[in-house]
Amino acid sequence: ADYTLTISSWAPPTHGINAKMWPKFVEMVEKATDGQVTAELKLGIAPPPAQMDLIMDGAADASIIFHGYQPGRFVTTKLIELPGYEGSAEDASVAYWRAYDQHLKAADEHRGVKVIALHTHGPAQLHSSTPVTSLEEVSGLKVRIPGGVGGDVGAALGATGIQVPAPKVYETLASKAADGVVMPLESRKGFKLTEVAQNVYEMPGGLYRGSFAFIMNEDTFADLPPELQAALEENVFGEPLSREIGKIWDEIDATGREATEAAEGNAINAASDADKEKFSAIAEDIRGKVIAEVDAAGVDAQAAYDMIKSEMSSN
Amino acid sequence: MTPIIQLVRRASALPVIVACIALFILMAMTFCDVILRSVFNAPIEAATELTRILMAILVFSVLPIVSTTNGHIAVDLTDGFFNRLHLSHARDVVIYVLSGIMLFWPVQRVLVLAERARDYGDVTEYLAIPTYLIGWFIALSVAITALVMIATGLLKAFAPNTLSEPLQ
Amino acid sequence: MTAALIGFAIVLILVLVRLPIVFAMGLVGTLGFAYERGGSILSERGLKAAMSMVGRQITDTAQDYGLSVIPLFILMGLFVNKGGMARELYAVSNAFLGHMRGGIAMATVAACGGFSAICGSSLATAATMSKVAMPQMRRYGYSDELSTASIAAGGTLGILIPPSVILVIYGLLTETSIGKLFMAGIIPGILGILFYLFAVRWTVWRNPEAGPAGERATWSERIRALGSVWAVLLLFFLVIGGLYGAFDFEPLNVTFSPTEAAGMGAAGAFLIALFRGGLTVGSTFEVLKETCFTASALFAVLIGAQIFSNFINLAGLPEALIAMVTAYDVAPFVVILMILGIYIILGCVFESLSMLLLTVPIFFPLVTSLGYDPIWFGIVVVVVTEISLITPPVGLNVFILKGVVGDVSTGTIFRGVTPFWIADIFRLALIVLVPIVVLYLPQQMGALGH
Numbered sequence: 061a062d063y064t065l066t067i068s069s070w071a072p073p074t075h076g077i078n079a080k081m082w083p084k085f086v087e088m089v090e091k092a093t094d095g096q097v098t099a100e101l102k103l104g105i106a107p108p109p110a111q112m113d114l115i116m117d118g119a120a121d122a123s124i125i126f127h128g129y130q131p132g133r134f135v136t137t138k139l140i141e142l143p144g145y146e147g148s149a150e151d152a153s154v155a156y157w158r159a160y161d162q163h164l165k166a167a168d169e170h171r172g173v174k175v176i177a178l179h180t181h182g183p184a185q186l187h188s189s190t191p192v193t194s195l196e197e198v199s200g201l202k203v204r205i206p207g208g209v210g211g212d213v214g215a216a217l218g219a220t221g222i223q224v225p226a227p228k229v230y231e232t233l234a235s236k237a238a239d240g241v242v243m244p245l246e247s248r249k250g251f252k253l254t255e256v257a258q259n260v261y262e263m264p265g266g267l268y269r270g271s272f273a274f275i276m277n278e279d280t281f282a283d284l285p286p287e288l289q290a291a292l293e294e295n296v297f298g299e300p301l302s303r304e305i306g307k308i309w310d311e312i313d314a315t316g317r318e319a320t321e322a323a324e325g326n327a328i329n330a331a332s333d334a335d336k337e338k339f340s341a342i343a344e345d346i347r348g349k350v351i352a353e354v355d356a357a358g359v360d361a362q363a364a365y366d367m368i369k370s371e372m373s374s375n
Numbered sequence: 376m377t378p379i380i381q382l383v384r385r386a387s388a389l390p391v392i393v394a395c396i397a398l399f400i401l402m403a404m405t406f407c408d409v410i411l412r413s414v415f416n417a418p419i420e421a422a423t424e425l426t427r428i429l430m431a432i433l434v435f436s437v438l439p440i441v442s443t444t445n446g447h448i449a450v451d452l453t454d455g456f457f458n459r460l461h462l463s464h465a466r467d468v469v470i471y472v473l474s475g476i477m478l479f480w481p482v483q484r485v486l487v488l489a490e491r492a493r494d495y496g497d498v499t500e501y502l503a504i505p506t507y508l509i510g511w512f513i514a515l516s517v518a519i520t521a522l523v524m525i526a527t528g529l530l531k532a533f534a535p536n537t538l539s540e541p542l543q
Numbered sequence: 544m545t546a547a548l549i550g551f552a553i554v555l556i557l558v559l560v561r562l563p564i565v566f567a568m569g570l571v572g573t574l575g576f577a578y579e580r581g582g583s584i585l586s587e588r589g590l591k592a593a594m595s596m597v598g599r600q601i602t603d604t605a606q607d608y609g610l611s612v613i614p615l616f617i618l619m620g621l622f623v624n625k626g627g628m629a630r631e632l633y634a635v636s637n638a639f640l641g642h643m644r645g646g647i648a649m650a651t652v653a654a655c656g657g658f659s660a661i662c663g664s665s666l667a668t669a670a671t672m673s674k675v676a677m678p679q680m681r682r683y684g685y686s687d688e689l690s691t692a693s694i695a696a697g698g699t700l701g702i703l704i705p706p707s708v709i710l711v712i713y714g715l716l717t718e719t720s721i722g723k724l725f726m727a728g729i730i731p732g733i734l735g736i737l738f739y740l741f742a743v744r745w746t747v748w749r750n751p752e753a754g755p756a757g758e759r760a761t762w763s764e765r766i767r768a769l770g771s772v773w774a775v776l777l778l779f780f781l782v783i784g785g786l787y788g789a790f791d792f793e794p795l796n797v798t799f800s801p802t803e804a805a806g807m808g809a810a811g812a813f814l815i816a817l818f819r820g821g822l823t824v825g826s827t828f829e830v831l832k833e834t835c836f837t838a839s840a841l842f843a844v845l846i847g848a849q850i851f852s853n854f855i856n857l858a859g860l861p862e863a864l865i866a867m868v869t870a871y872d873v874a875p876f877v878v879i880l881m882i883l884g885i886y887i888i889l890g891c892v893f894e895s896l897s898m899l900l901l902t903v904p905i906f907f908p909l910v911t912s913l914g915y916d917p918i919w920f921g922i923v924v925v926v927v928t929e930i931s932l933i934t935p936p937v938g939l940n941v942f943i944l945k946g947v948v949g950d951v952s953t954g955t956i957f958r959g960v961t962p963f964w965i966a967d968i969f970r971l972a973l974i975v976l977v978p979i980v981v982l983y984l985p986q987q988m989g990a991l992g993h
């Protein structure tokens with residue numbers, strides 16, 4: 061290959077992000093450029109919140125960021141995290157990219173880097189070592205929830221938050237420093253939750269969806285010959301990549317569910333109808349609050365929300 | 376020259392006191408967090424982010440003093456060799472000055488990163504403390520470290536007598 | 544790969560002319576990173592990339608929540624000192640072992656082991672025990688070789704028996720569970736005590752003059768001595784018990800994370816020392832100050848190590864080593880033996896922390912790619928670094944003893960240490976050949992987690 065990009069990533073090497081998503085990215089890039097551009101993965105160069113700085117200054121060419129790790133910096137990304145959307149991670153990721161392209165971009169929150177994909181993981185559910193079967197039992201639990209909408213949901217349910225980056229979740233639960241964690245089902249396998257949090261409390265559509273971006277250094281992109289740039293923009297960056305990554309989130313969610321069903325002593329408890337109703341009222345409140353927040357960031361939040369909602373249901 | 380050095384020595388008590396207080400608070404807060412969580416089921420939500428900030432304070436407050444009192448971890452395998460050649464003194468001068476100069480670039484970059492965090496509005500999760508403040512503090516501490524290391528090197532070279540008592 | 548090896552050589556040279564490790568690793572790591580990113584060490588683009596990485600390491604490492612155990616465990620060890628607990632540990636082991644030939648040296652080793660359970664540093668263990676045990680052994684006519692060697696060697700246990708600052712740093716560098724690493728250190732640590740006891744016996748069997756028998760304590764004296772170590776036991780139970788679920792029952796239901804265990808240990812040691820009248824405002828301040836200074840230097844060196852390790856990572860050295868091992872089809876066990884050989888040689892000149900920082904980023908990916916357990920390798924690395932502390936010509940524990948005792952030559956101490964060093968090699972062989980010795984407890988812990 062004429063150009064080898066360096067990818068900086070975090071999460072365990074075996075996690076879907078590193079085992080499937082980046083390989084998919086490399087595959088798509090190579091295919092679009094006839095093998096002229098490729099990439100190699102480097103893990104552990106810096107902790108998750110440092111990734112955007114690293115990419116901005118060219119310490120690596122591409123990376124993945126989780127918007128919730130940088131409270132204050134990202135507001136419009138909260139829109140996709142809202143509970144209440146129905147649909148797969150693939151649908152959500154595609155809708156997310158379209159809404160970004162049309163509305164969210166205006167807030168310019170990713171200034172300094174090139175956004176090449178936006179995606180969300182599957183619906184996040186509560187995982188705990190002691191069984192939780194009703195929404196009421198969440199109150200008083202010490203729960204690891206990332207920032208953003210997840211934090212608002214946790215607060216509304218009366219849980220006490222604890223800050224731990226995803227790679228440290230296993231140890232936090234094993235040492236019982238937290239009672240539970242809210243993450244998508246994929247983490248049952250990706251972060252070995254089947255061993256330390258045997259019970260899942262499942263709310264359809266999830267308590268929230270986490271928002272991620274793949275980002276790239278602007279100079280790295282500018283240095284590529286125009287025809288390669290065009291090929292990447294056309295076939296990889298934006299909607300195509302977002303869709304493929306969303307698909308992988310769905311895939312690994314399914315693997316996580318299978319792992320849970322196969323693991324001894326693990327259980328998935330579905331939310332009762334009464335709880336679903338109760339939660340949709342909570343979701344409604346949070347939605348109003350987030351839409352106001354996103355509006356304040358200079359984006360037509362209601363229009364963007366409606367767009368995501370209709371894109372997702374039309375799929 | 377000497378009055379300035381004395382002033383610096385006296386002023387250096389302040390960061391030590393700040394670091395000690397930060398460490399004591401860190402210990403007391405962790406203790407209280409565990410008790411509150413286990414006995415009263417009411418942990419301190421902001422404990423994690425406060426721990427982070429307290430660590431930055433305790434580590435960086437004393438960095439200038441550690442750096443100028445031979446406090447850095449180093450391999451003294453060749454000390455005898457340098458002593459025999461009467462080169463230890465010259466070596467120390469070079470190391471202090473070079474190390475101090477070396478810190479110039481990191482200071483700049485930490486400041487750039489802090490300014491960036493300010494521009495993006497980065498804050499901590501629970502208390503919404505702006506993170507650029509921590510960046511500024513770290514940059515200031517490393518900058519002072521650089522300056523006092525260079526000064527120590529130069530004094531060792533040109534006015535060794537002024538440094539006869541240890542900098543505390 | 545060539546760039547990484549050149550960088551490594553330059554770090555070695557800079558370190559040997561006494562440039563502090565943080566500056567040596569930081570400088571080479573930065574320029575190397577710039578080279579990897581920009582094509583030359585001084586390209587504007589490469590330097591900007593490197594400085595950004597450096598700037599983030601500086602701010603992020605000092606704010607790594609998991610690393611808060613470092614100042615807290617150091618603080619605990621220093622408060623323990625003020626509480627007079629080292630003296631009591633020594634008194635109780637002496638009451639039980641002192642009447643045997645070489646018994647006071649054996650008691651010293653046992654007390655070192657006990658002290659290691661509440662102190663995270665080998666140097667602090669050796670320094671503390673030398674003040675307590677040395678006068679006693681002199682009084683009973685123990686040879687300088689045996690008395691100093693039993694403290695220097697016994698002190699090395701400080702970083703293997705939990706808590707351990709070195710294991711925390713290994714956990715950070717390799718993203719391995721600190722709780723499991725601590726658990727894994729217990730059995731090898733106890734083996735270390737037993738092997739050292741043999742080394743003492745062997746020394747007095749060769750030369751009975753080296754360690755005459757002391758007085759036999761009566762059973763009532765022994766029980767009284769046992770009664771005085773409650774503080775040590777309490778602290779150990781609080782920290783290690785808390786980490787492994789001893790308080791996980793109604794109504795407490797609390798298990799400590801490593802940081803919480805360290806905080807509880809430090810606060811507990813503070814309260815005990817305060818309660819016993821061992822603390823004044825001034826001495827508390829001194830303890831806090833010493834902790835901050837030590838922590839500051841440790842964090843500095845960690846920042847340097849992370850910068851250097853990022854360069855090594857980008858330069859692809861670990862991948863190149865793995866490719867080489869695969870290409871030549873070297874048996875995994877032979878690779879382990881070669882790595883151990885390198886460690887023993889490095890151990891002659893380096894002290895524990897620098898050795899760990901320099902080698903783990905290079906060897907860890909290789910060892911785990913061969914299918915070895917990361918926890919097991921962590922213990923192996925700590926045991927070889929323990930050995931480095933008493934390996935001539937540069938053995939830090941030996942120098943500590945020389946510093947505290949004064950009127951013995953380092954040659955004498957190194958001579959006395961030889962049987963202990965051989966005991967260490969046997970222990971290392973056992974750990975390498977029978978990994979279950981290390982892995983049994985952490986595996987149990989996984990089972991208990993349910």
Ligand code: NA
Nearest residue numbers: 659701704706
């Ligand atoms: Na220890």
Ligand code: NA
Nearest residue numbers: 890891931937
């Ligand atoms: Na050595």
